[in-house]
Amino acid sequence: MTLSEEDIEQCQRAFNDLDDRGEGEIMADDLEIALEMVGLKQKPHKVHKLISEIDDGNYGRIKFKEFLGLFARLKYAGLQDDDQDMFDAFVAMGGNEDTTGNVDAEKLIRLIKNEFELTIDIEGLIEEVDTDGSGVIEFGEFKELLKTNYLQEDENDYP
Numbered sequence: 001m002t003l004s005e006e007d008i009e010q011c012q013r014a015f016n017d018l019d020d021r022g023e024g025e026i027m028a029d030d031l032e033i034a035l036e037m038v039g040l041k042q043k044p045h046k047v048h049k050l051i052s053e054i055d056d057g058n059y060g061r062i063k064f065k066e067f068l069g070l071f072a073r074l075k076y077a078g079l080q081d082d083d084q085d086m087f088d089a090f091v092a093m094g095g096n097e098d099t100t101g102n103v104d105a106e107k108l109i110r111l112i113k114n115e116f117e118l119t120i121d122i123e124g125l126i127e128e129v130d131t132d133g134s135g136v137i138e139f140g141e142f143k144e145l146l147k148t149n150y151l152q153e154d155e156n157d158y159p
Helices: 005-018 028-037 044-054 064-075 082-092 105-115 122-129 139-147
Strands: 025-027 061-063
Touching: 005 025, 005 028, 005 064, 025 028, 028 044, 028 061, 028 064, 044 064, 061 064, 082 139, 105 122, 122 139
Parallel strands: none
Antiparallel strands: 025 061
């Protein structure tokens, strides 16, 4: 999968903010901050492992190309196996293959109710995950929506 222009620009801004000398490199110690700035917060022990993977010469400096490759790897790391169906559904509903874009909430409601004839409270679920109230579902929200446990067991339903 390729990164969107927005992802690349976000990475470039974060990287530039930390490139003190303007040489196209950041200090390896700044990697944790850079990842957090682009929404990929990692635990310190994981950051040290990542540094050792991309700073081959152990120079203590990371180039933008290396940072961008790491960003892509971390961003799409969760898109395996179970998530592949979720990703495919997101794209089928109107999202982009790079996980940008969105799914129209009204379109999703019509599909769930009319096509699949499900009786779940899809409007309530969408309201829960659409935290920005945009009326559209971004990939993170879509992922959360599909992982929601909407089957409420009621003791009265069972003998």
